[in-house]
Every structure is written in structure tokens, then in C-alpha cells.
Amino acid sequence: MANKIKKSQKKKSNSVKRKKKNNKKKNKFQKKHLLWIVCLLVVLVIVVSIFHVFKNLPHGVSKISSETKTNHVELLTDVTYKSGNKMHYEHEIFDKVNETINEANDFIIMDMFLFNNYKTGDKTYPNITHRLTQSLIAKKKENPNIRIIVITDPINSFYGSYTPRNIKALKANNIDVHYTDLSKLRDSNPIYSGTYRTFFQWFGNSENGKLNNPLSSEGPDVTVRGYLKILNMKANHRKTLVTEKHGMVLSSNPHDPSGYHQNVGVRVTGPIQNAIIKSEIAVANMSGAQYSASDFKINNNSWRDDATYSVQLATExxxxxxxxxxxxxxxxxxxxxxxxxxxxxxxxxxxxxxxxxxxxxxxxxxxxxxxxxxxxxxxxxxxxxxxxxxxxxxxxxxxxxxxxxxxxxxxxxxxxxxxxxxxxxxxxxxxxxxxxxxxxxxxxxxxxxxxxxxxxxxxxxxxxxxxxxxxxxxxxxxxxxxxxxxxxxxxxxxxxxxxxxxxxx
CATH class of the missing domain: 3.30.870.10 (Endonuclease Chain A)
Structure with a gap:
């Protein structure tokens, strides 16, 4: 009887040892495969990072136009300074922007980086955003057949976390608004963007944010996905406007908290307008539109060799x-x-x-x-x-x-x-x-x-x-x-x- 018990105990002991040995092998196998998976993911992130730093640029990006001549170049300046206890604002850029919109009859194409009036703190700023929005809406109401295209950066919606008030108003009045598709651009912050593109970009966004807006205390709440997108540190940073009569290239944004900044810009007339049209239509189409630059005709497409100025457009x-x-x-x-x-x-x-x-x-x-x-x-x-x-x-x-x-x-x-x-x-x-x-x-x-x-x-x-x-x-x-x-x-x-x-x- 004692021998049977010993044999039984020995069998159990051997069974336990085999199980432990099998478990060790299984754990070793799992750890090895987990390590391989981690290594593959790291390699994938590195490959994605490298690709999106050096990939081909979208069509129409990073171009220089041919040199053309014009007699019509207006330099515009916004100058801010303090004299004694009084602030002085000698600003002319957005007066000229609104004038240019009001003079248009056939089309308006506008591309602006910051285009919202959400602010931080209790300081009062110029109503640049509202004024510009109303100029566009008034022009559309006055002339329903005019084509108005507005291109802007998704930072204004905190990358899909909400729709700004002025954008809602533009869309409600049948004005085409396009948020730039930044994913088509190269990545300037590859250490982060490779990880973002591999794991997070697939989740999109929705307008149900619960987090504080980091750009404005009065702005709508934002989403985690918005925070994940902003860390890519990329933008459509352009500030242009073109109609059949004029073209404008600026350093200033129609953004209320930026209203007192010092800036420069120009308004030009002539074939250079075609270069602006072509450049901006490329950005709109990159972002899902289907426009043809040839559909937008300017009024003054000729120039004389003895004109005062030579002008070129350069991007990126x-x-x-x-x-x-x-x-x-x-x-x-x-x-x-x-x-x-x-x-x-x-x-x-x-x-x-x-x-x-x-x-x-x-x-x-x-x-x-x-x-x-x-x-x-x-x-x-x-x-x-x-x-x-x-x-x-x-x-x-x-x-x-x-x-x-x-x-x-x-x-x-x-x-x-x-x-x-x-x-x-x-x-x-x-x-x-x-x-x-x-x-x-x-x-x-x-x-x-x-x-x-x-x-x-x-x-x-x-x-x-x-x-x-x-x-x-x-x-x-x-x-x-x-x-x-x-x-x-x-x-x-x-x-x-x-x-x-x-x-x-």
C-alpha cells in the first residue's frame, strides 16, 4: 500500500514538473512572440516616420511662378506702438481685404490660417473675424452667382472637435469652406507623427469634446483626438486672397486675438493673380475639392515690359x-x-x-x-x-x-x-x-x-x-x-x- 502511495505521489510530482516545464516553455514562447511583435511595431513606426518626412509633396505644392510685370503693387502695413499711456494702431490690412471682397463680382478665393474670434482673458480685440465673415456673406447675398471659396486650417475647429461660429455662418449662406487635409503634407515632427499615423489617425473625430480648449478659454471643449492631432505641429499657414480684380499676400490672420499684431502685406493686380489662383486651387483639391483653376478668369491678364514691378509667387x-x-x-x-x-x-x-x-x-x-x-x-x-x-x-x-x-x-x-x-x-x-x-x-x-x-x-x-x-x-x-x-x-x-x-x- 505504501508503495502504491509513493508511486502515485511520484506520478503527481512528475505531472506537476511537466506542467511547470510546459508553462515555462509556453511563457517563453509568448514572451518571444510579444518581443517580436513589439520589434515589428517599432520598425513599422520608424518606416512610417521616415516615409512621411521624405514622401512626394501633393500636386501644386512648393512652386515658384514665372516672373511677370505689373504697375500695381500696394504695400500694406499694420503698425502698433505706445506713446505715453496711449496705444496707437495704424492698421490698414483688413480694411483693404474687406474692400477687395466688396469689389469682387465673379469669384473670391481666400486661404487663411487662423480664422476665428475665440479669445483668452477679458481683453477687448478688433472684430476682424466677424467683419470679414459678414463681408463674404453680404457679397454672396448681393450676388448669388459669385463663387466664394474659403480654405482654412483645421486648427480653427481644433481638428474636428467643433465648428466655429463664423464657419457655420459661411456654410449656411452657401459659401464653400474647406479644411486643409494636413495628412497629405510631410511630417515636421516625425518623432511623434510616426506613432500618430500608425496608431491614432484612424479614429477620426467628433464634436463631443469634454476637455478644456488649450487655445482659448472661451472656445468650445475639445476631444482627446483633437489633442492627438495638434501634436503633429503642422499647418496650412497661408494668408492669401484673390478675386478677378486683385490678389493679396499677407502675414496677418483674420483672428480677433491677433488683431493688434504688427503685420505686412501687398495687394497686386495682373497675371500674378493667376499664380495665386493655381496655388490655392491645388490646396482645395488636395483637401477633397474638384475645382479647375482655368474656370477662374481675371480681369487684367496682360502686362507691359516697361511696367514698374516684377513679381513672382513662391510657396513652401x-x-x-x-x-x-x-x-x-x-x-x-x-x-x-x-x-x-x-x-x-x-x-x-x-x-x-x-x-x-x-x-x-x-x-x-x-x-x-x-x-x-x-x-x-x-x-x-x-x-x-x-x-x-x-x-x-x-x-x-x-x-x-x-x-x-x-x-x-x-x-x-x-x-x-x-x-x-x-x-x-x-x-x-x-x-x-x-x-x-x-x-x-x-x-x-x-x-x-x-x-x-x-x-x-x-x-x-x-x-x-x-x-x-x-x-x-x-x-x-x-x-x-x-x-x-x-x-x-x-x-x-x-x-x-x-x-x-x-x-x-
Whole structure:
């Protein structure tokens, strides 16, 4: 009997040992397969990340138009400054935008990055959004046959979390509105976007958000999916308007909290309008529309060889090519005057330093980068970049800071003036001088205008810059030393953010 019990116990023991051994094998097998799955997913994310950084751009993106001539270039400026305790706002851009809309008869194509009136805090702002929305609606009511196309960035809906009031009003009046399909663009923040595209993009969005809106305290609640999309850090950053009569390229947004910002823009007439139409129809079609640029006919399609100005349209990476081309050809005693919200692109910085060593006279007015969307910023990228420009050029590059009372120095322009032949060129529009803006990631539109320094548009821009630089009548800018910051951590932060795309600039 004892032997039977021992045999039974031995069998049970062997059975337990076999089970443990089998379980170990099973667990080892499962861990091995789990590891393989994790490795495959990591590889997949890396492949997706790399592909969407280098993939082909959508049709019509990153283009430069042929050079055409015109006598009609109106430079527009929004200037903000403080005198004593009083603020002064010498703004003309959106008056001209609304005038251009009111004058249209056949079509209006408008592409604007920020187009909403949601604000943060209790500060009062100009009613830019409402006024522009009503101008478009009034024109549609006056002329039901006019074709009106509005293109904007999905940030205005927080990427599908809600529909802004002004967009609802436009759609209710049979105006075509298109949110840009940003997924078609390259990814500037691949460390995040590869993961987003692999796992999260498939979930879409819905207008039932429960989370606080990070862009506006009075904006509607937003969704988790909206937060996941904004971290891709990509945008249709363009600011254009074109009708059969005029074309406009701006640095300013029809966005109430941006209403006091300093900006520049131009209104042009002539064949350059066709380039704007073609460029914007490409963005609309990329986003699901089916328009033909040939259906939009302008009034003045001819030009004379002796016209005052030569004009070209440049978008995305072609903007950078034109900027570098103009810096490189600048010679001793030529002048480069730059007004810029963000400056961080390494190629532009290096070419400016090289130009300073050729005795090119370079002056920059930069935003201090202390605020964006109501959030405090540490002065990056402009402060470390300004330090580099001043120090590496041994003081030959001069920098001043645009003084701010809550608004931004949001202008984006470069003015090139040649010493010998008095030729001039300006490049201005939506594009900051950053990797994201001028290396084929964001959608951007700038215009290149060439002529003589005493032509009206160049005279106005030069006077506007010099008035801010000299502070003869009002104090508009501060000396570099007043706000300089040469801290190592900001230099390191800027370089990491610029290289990786883990930033808002």
C-alpha cells in the first residue's frame, strides 16, 4: 500500500514538473512572440516616420511662378506702438481685404490660417473675424452667382472637435469652406507623427469634446483626438486672397486675438493673380475639392515690359530658395533689412553671417517671442538666434527688438537694397524663417517683388522699417542689449527643437 502511495505521489510530482516545464516553455514562447511583435511595431513606426518626412509633396505644392510685370503693387502695413499711456494702431490690412471682397463680382478665393474670434482673458480685440465673415456673406447675398471659396486650417475647429461660429455662418449662406487635409503634407515632427499615423489617425473625430480648449478659454471643449492631432505641429499657414480684380499676400490672420499684431502685406493686380489662383486651387483639391483653376478668369491678364514691378509667387520650400539666392548675391554696402516673427533656419542664419563678412549692412527687427496663444514663451528661437548673429558677425549684424504691449511683431519680410544700381527686392508673406515654414512642411505663400528703391512700395517698406529702427518720433523698438539672452540652455533648446520639429515654430 505504501508503495502504491509513493508511486502515485511520484506520478503527481512528475505531472506537476511537466506542467511547470510546459508553462515555462509556453511563457517563453509568448514572451518571444510579444518581443517580436513589439520589434515589428517599432520598425513599422520608424518606416512610417521616415516615409512621411521624405514622401512626394501633393500636386501644386512648393512652386515658384514665372516672373511677370505689373504697375500695381500696394504695400500694406499694420503698425502698433505706445506713446505715453496711449496705444496707437495704424492698421490698414483688413480694411483693404474687406474692400477687395466688396469689389469682387465673379469669384473670391481666400486661404487663411487662423480664422476665428475665440479669445483668452477679458481683453477687448478688433472684430476682424466677424467683419470679414459678414463681408463674404453680404457679397454672396448681393450676388448669388459669385463663387466664394474659403480654405482654412483645421486648427480653427481644433481638428474636428467643433465648428466655429463664423464657419457655420459661411456654410449656411452657401459659401464653400474647406479644411486643409494636413495628412497629405510631410511630417515636421516625425518623432511623434510616426506613432500618430500608425496608431491614432484612424479614429477620426467628433464634436463631443469634454476637455478644456488649450487655445482659448472661451472656445468650445475639445476631444482627446483633437489633442492627438495638434501634436503633429503642422499647418496650412497661408494668408492669401484673390478675386478677378486683385490678389493679396499677407502675414496677418483674420483672428480677433491677433488683431493688434504688427503685420505686412501687398495687394497686386495682373497675371500674378493667376499664380495665386493655381496655388490655392491645388490646396482645395488636395483637401477633397474638384475645382479647375482655368474656370477662374481675371480681369487684367496682360502686362507691359516697361511696367514698374516684377513679381513672382513662391510657396513652401521655393521661398527658402529665393531668400538664400538674394542673400548670396548681396555685396559690399548693399543693405538687408529684415522684420521677422520667428527666425531659426540654419541655412538662412549662416548665409546672413557670410554676407556680413562681405560688408553687407544687415539689420533685423525681431519679435521677443515672449507670448503665443496667450501662453508665455521663453524667447526661443529669436533670443539665442540673435545672440548667434551678433556674436558670430562680431557685431556687424545689428538686431533690435520690437517692443510689445501684449501684441506680437508678426511681420515676415526681407528687403534687399543694392548699393550700386539702386535695385531693390522684397520677399514677404506668411512664412517665418524656420525649418517648418520654408523646408516643405507647412503650407506657406510669399511674394517676391523687384524694382527700384525709389518705387512706391519699396519706399514705404524702407520708411516703415527705418521709422521703427530709429525711434525718432515714437519708441517702437528696443536695443539688442535690453533683452539679449545668451544662456546656454536656450541655445541648446532652440537647436534641438529646430532639428527635431518638437516645437511650435
Amino acid at each position: 520650400g521655393k521661398i527658402k530658395e529665393q531668400i538664400l539666392k538674394n542673400i548670396k548675391k548681396s555685396q559690399s554696402k548693399d543693405r538687408i533689412s529684415i522684420g521677422m516673427f520667428y527666425l531659426s533656419d540654419r541655412d538662412v542664419i549662416n548665409e546672413l553671417i557670410k554676407a556680413s563678412k562681405r560688408n553687407v549692412q544687415i539689420k533685423l527687427i525681431l519679435d521677443i517671442n515672449k507670448e503665443a496663444f496667450g501662453k508665455e514663451k521663453p524667447g526661443v528661437p529669436n533670443k539665442p538666434v540673435a545672440s548667434e548673429l551678433v556674436n558670430r558677425s562680431k557685431g556687424n549684424i545689428k538686431v533690435k527688438w520690437a517692443l510689445s504691449n501684449g501684441e506680437q511683431f508678426h511681420s515676415k519680410y526681407l528687403l534687399f537694397e543694392q548699393h550700386e544700381n539702386k535695385n531693390a527686392a522684397m520677399i514677404l508673406g506668411s512664412s517665418n524663417l524656420t525649418r517648418r515654414n520654408i523646408e516643405d512642411y507647412n503650407l506657406e505663400t510669399d511674394i517676391i517683388i523687384k524694382g527700384k528703391q525709389d518705387d512706391e512700395a519699396f519706399t514705404k517698406l524702407s520708411q516703415n522699417f527705418n521709422k521703427a529702427w530709429d525711434n525718432k518720433k515714437y519708441t517702437i523698438t528696443a536695443q539688442y542689449d535690453e533683452f539679449k539672452d545668451e544662456s546656454l540652455w536656450k541655445r541648446v533648446l532652440y537647436r534641438i527643437q529646430e532639428k527635431t520639429g518638437l516645437s511650435s515654430f
